[in-house]
Amino acid sequence: MKAFAALLERLAFTPARNAKLQILRHYLERTPDPDRGYALAALTGDLKLRAVTPVLLRGLAEQRFDAELFRLSYDFVGDLAETIALIWEGDPQGDLALSDAVHLLERTGKAGLPAVIGATLDRLGPSERLAFLKLATGNLRIGLSARLARTALAQMGGPTLDQIEEVWHSLVPPYPEVFAWIAGGPRPDHAARAPFRPVMLSTATDLDELRALDPAEHAAEWKWDGIRVQAVSEGGLRRLYSRSGEDISAAFPDLVEQMNFEGTADGELLVRRAGGVATFNDLQQRLNRKTIGRALLASHPAGLRVYDLLTWQGEDLRARPWTERRQVLEAADFGSEAIDVSPLLAFRSWDELAALRADPPDPVIEGVMIKRRDSAYVGGRPRGPWFKWKRDPRVVDAVLMYAQRGHGKRSGFYSDFTFGLWDGEALVPVGKAYFGFTDEELRELDRFVRNNTAERFGPVRALVPRLVVEVAFEGVGRSARHRSGVAMRFPRISRIRWDKPAAEADHLATLESMIDDPNAFGSDAARAGVRHGRKKRREAGEDGAGEPGVSHPRTPAGYLPTEDEG
Numbered sequence: 001m002k003a004f005a006a007l008l009e010r011l012a013f014t015p016a017r018n019a020k021l022q023i024l025r026h027y028l029e030r031t032p033d034p035d036r037g038y039a040l041a042a043l044t045g046d047l048k049l050r051a052v053t054p055v056l057l058r059g060l061a062e063q064r065f066d067a068e069l070f071r072l073s074y075d076f077v078g079d080l081a082e083t084i085a086l087i088w089e090g091d092p093q094g095d096l097a098l099s100d101a102v103h104l105l106e107r108t109g110k111a112g113l114p115a116v117i118g119a120t121l122d123r124l125g126p127s128e129r130l131a132f133l134k135l136a137t138g139n140l141r142i143g144l145s146a147r148l149a150r151t152a153l154a155q156m157g158g159p160t161l162d163q164i165e166e167v168w169h170s171l172v173p174p175y176p177e178v179f180a181w182i183a184g185g186p187r188p189d190h191a192a193r194a195p196f197r198p199v200m201l202s203t204a205t206d207l208d209e210l211r212a213l214d215p216a217e218h219a220a221e222w223k224w225d226g227i228r229v230q231a232v233s234e235g236g237l238r239r240l241y242s243r244s245g246e247d248i249s250a251a252f253p254d255l256v257e258q259m260n261f262e263g264t265a266d267g268e269l270l271v272r273r274a275g276g277v278a279t280f281n282d283l284q285q286r287l288n289r290k291t292i293g294r295a296l297l298a299s300h301p302a303g304l305r306v307y308d309l310l311t312w313q314g315e316d317l318r319a320r321p322w323t324e325r326r327q328v329l330e331a332a333d334f335g336s337e338a339i340d341v342s343p344l345l346a347f348r349s350w351d352e353l354a355a356l357r358a359d360p361p362d363p364v365i366e367g368v369m370i371k372r373r374d375s376a377y378v379g380g381r382p383r384g385p386w387f388k389w390k391r392d393p394r395v396v397d398a399v400l401m402y403a404q405r406g407h408g409k410r411s412g413f414y415s416d417f418t419f420g421l422w423d424g425e426a427l428v429p430v431g432k433a434y435f436g437f438t439d440e441e442l443r444e445l446d447r448f449v450r451n452n453t454a455e456r457f458g459p460v461r462a463l464v465p466r467l468v469v470e471v472a473f474e475g476v477g478r479s480a481r482h483r484s485g486v487a488m489r490f491p492r493i494s495r496i497r498w499d500k501p502a503a504e505a506d507h508l509a510t511l512e513s514m515i516d517d518p519n520a521f522g523s524d525a526a527r528a529g530v531r532h533g534r535k536k537r538r539e540a541g542e543d544g545a546g547e548p549g550v551s552h553p554r555t556p557a558g559y560l561p562t563e564d565e566g
Contacts, residue, residue, distance in 0.1 A: 001096045001124060003031060004039055005131035012142040020144055024152040035098040037174020040153065042135055044146040047173055049105040052113065052136035054080050060114050064088070075459050078405025078412070081137060085130035090122040096132075099174070105136055146244065147380075158182040162379050166195040169245045194237035196230060196245040197264060197310050197318075198379025202369065202386035210350045210370070210389070217374070219322070220345045220353055222360065223367040223388055224305055225280045225475065225489075226268040227287070231304055231339075233259040234311070240269075251289050255302040260335030262313050266377075267306035270364075272338065277303075277364045281477035281487055306334070307342040307369070310377055318377040322385075325377065357389060366474060367391045393472035394514055396506040397497060399427055399465045403449040406434065413442055414449040414461065417493065419469060421484070423508040427465055428484045430511060436472070436492035445496070465502050470495035476514050486511055 007027045014020050024043070028036050041047035061070050061084050070087070077083040101120070108116045117136065121129050134140050147161075150168065154161040159181055167188055171178060177188035228243040238259045240249045249256050252269070271278040271286065278300070286292065286300050309329050310318050317325050329341055345368065347353040357368050367390035375385035398419035406415035416434040420427035437445065448467055455462040472494035479487035486508075 001098060001101060001128040001131055003027070004035070004098045004135075005127040007039065008131050008134065008140065008142055009127065011144055015143070017148065020148065021152045021155065024144070024149060025155050028152060029156060033176060033179060034174035037176065037179065038098050038102045040149060040175065041173035042138075042140065043142075043144055043149040045138070046146075047102070047135075047138070049102065049136065049138070050108065050110070050113065051138075052105070052117065052133075054137075056114060057081070057084060057117075057133070057137075060084075060118055061087075064118075071458055075405070075456070078410075078459065081133035081139065082130055084121070085126050085133060088121050088126075088129055090124065090129070092125040092128075093123045096120065096124060096128070098135075101132055101135060153178065153182070156182050158184065159187070162198050163187075165198045165245065165379070169196045169241065169247060194232045194234045194239045196232070196239075196241045196247075199228065199230060199243050199266065200308075200377050200379060200386060201381040202388040203381060203383055205370070205387040205389050207350060207354055207389075210353075210387075213350075215348065215350055215353070218370050218372055219326070220347060220356075220368050220370050221307060221342045222345070222362075222365045223369045223390065224268040224270060224277065224342070225364050225366040226270040226277075226283055226305070229267060229269040229304065230310075231255075231259055231265045231267065231306075233261050233263065251286060251292060252302045253292065254297050255304060255338060258336035258338045261332070261339075263332075264310040264312075265304065265306045265334075265339075266308040266310060267304050267342070270303050270305055271300045272303040276362060277305075279364055279477045280475060280489060281479060301338070303338045303340075305340055305342050308377060321374045321376065322371050323373050353389075357391065360391070363475075365391075390474070393474060393494070394476070395470050395472050395494060396421065396511055396514075397468050397500060397504070398430065398471050399502045399505045400448075400463050400467045400469060401427055401429055401465060403445075403461050403463060404459055410442070413446040415442055415446070417445070417469070419471060420465075421506050421508045421511055423484070428508055430482070430484045430486060430508070431471065431473070431488040431491040433471065433491045433493050436494050437496065441496055468497040468500040468502055468505050469493045470497055476511060478515060484508060484511075486515065 007023065010023050011020055014023060028040065031039065038047060057080055058070075065087060070083070073087055074080060074083045077086065104116060104120065105113075120132060124132060147165075150164055151161050154164055164178065167178075170193075171188065177185075181187055229248070230241040230243070232239045232241065238249070238256050239247055240252055240256055240259075242248050255269070269283070271282045273282075282300055286296065286302065306329065308322075309325055309332065310316070312328050312332065317328060326344075332341075334340075345353065345356055347356060353368065353370075367388060370387040370389060372385045378385070398421055400417050401420045402418040403414040404416040406413055416432065418429050418432045420429045422428075449461055449463060452464045452466055453461045454464045470493070471488075471491050473488040473491040475489040476486055477489075478485060481487070488511075
């Protein structure tokens with residue numbers, strides 16, 4: 001664990017990309033099997049261990065320490081694993097191999113986990129304790145993407161990054177075949193059937209940047225508000241992958257069943273409705289499920305809107321220009337009404353495209369995609385071939401209600417904020433954001449939190465509702481899972497309104513009026529149930545904090561927890 005702990009620490013405190021790559025490459029070159037394979041799996045998010053929950057860790061800590069001391073320590077540090085690693089009193093005894101730690105967590109039953117984790121922490125030093133707890137929870141947070149980790153692997157020699165990514169999805173930690181391949185051994189061809197191929201990503205742009213380009217050399221299409229997927233149907237195998245290469249076929253059996261073609265299609269996964277496409281919130285009801293019931297299959301049928309082909313009928317098209325790939329795409333027969341082709345937009349100038357973007361025909365559209373006509377399909381994010389020009393974000397003025405300390409470099413600051421809108425005389429939480437502000441603004445927000453705390457709930461502070469923030473977001477829909485009955489898409493704090501009184505913040509009705517599709521979520525009875533529940537909570541004094549008409553519950557009602565809280 002010592003080498004793994006040192007790796008995590010160096011990566012966390014090294015901001016430069018190339019320096020991170022060098023650190024990881026040196027670790028992989030100098031660390032024996034199987035430890036280096038398990039470390040790589042942990043860094044790429046592919047190490048699936050028995051879940052060690054925050055509740056389990058808090059219970060373990062409270063058995064060893066005074067509950068109030070632990071609460072104060074956690075409140076100060078802001079990270080559960082780091083707090084336990086710092087205050088744990090043990091007697092370090094030698095080292096623990098990373099592979100042994102993995103096997104310990106894999107093979108221990110749920111009932112025996114607390115005792116095993118406690119005994120392991122007893123024998124490790126502070127840095128190794130933190131690494132072990134991060135491994136156990138899967139919450140590494142070291143600023144290293146899975147693709148960057150695989151880039152370091154490719155730099156060791158032999159196969160390229162694209163070649164590694166094409167077989168990665170079918171490999172199992174600790175990846176002995178990959179390290180043998182890098183050392184000059186054979187390609188693990190058993191993993192290359194119906195493979196995931198690295199997707200081509202776009203860069204954001206705006207009208208000013210586009211004016212420097214020739215519109216005649218570019219094509220455009222709508223940017224649909226679904227999720228990017230890769231549909232592979234090759235050699236009798238059918239697989240549906242997320243943009244990161246995760247196999248999500250089991251969650252969308254209705255679409256996989258209709259992939260009656262031979263090739264690899266790049267497109268947008270959507271939920272179809274009569275006469276059009278459902279909102280992203282409808283799609284969310286089908287994401288991250290291991291099994292799908294008949295009722296959900298019937299009410300939320302999946303569809304694929306294709307905008308590129310990587311392979312077709314045994315031919316690799318990626319090196320060919322976009323115009324040629326598009327010709328093949330438009331002539332392709334996908335054999336299903338659930339799969340169609342994303343249409344192109346007719347425009348002669350960037351101003352004409354701007355007018356189309358400003359008035360899309362469907363609220364599910366979130367902007368336009370712009371592609372250079374001569375561009376090959378290149379994995380990663382090359383600068384120049386593809387652009388995304390998203391619609392202008394929507395904004396509301398909301399009131400800060402709760403704050404929690406951040407993690408890693410932000411652990412000393414309150415940086416995670418829950419905000420709300422007025423519903424009558426009460427504040428209703430509508431979202432959470434932890435980015436959108438500068439470092440200087442973070443310090444100002446932290447100072448506000450410390451000077452305007454109304455009540456504490458462990459690491460969470462309920463705030464006197466005085467500060468208004470402008471919240472930008474991409475869309476909003478109804479959601480029975482949220483106390484307010486609505487859910488924002490990609491909320492972030494775009495401006496701090498020091499000048500605006502809290503009483504002048506927006507009302508929930510303002511946000512509800514921005515809902516993309518008022519009929520997208522459930523029946524009228526279900527929506528009425530959300531409104532009735534909200535009314536009952538107001539009557540019981542369960543919403544809001546700190547002003548007349550806003551009471552203080554013993555737990556922060558409506559607070560939106562982070563993953564660290566469970």
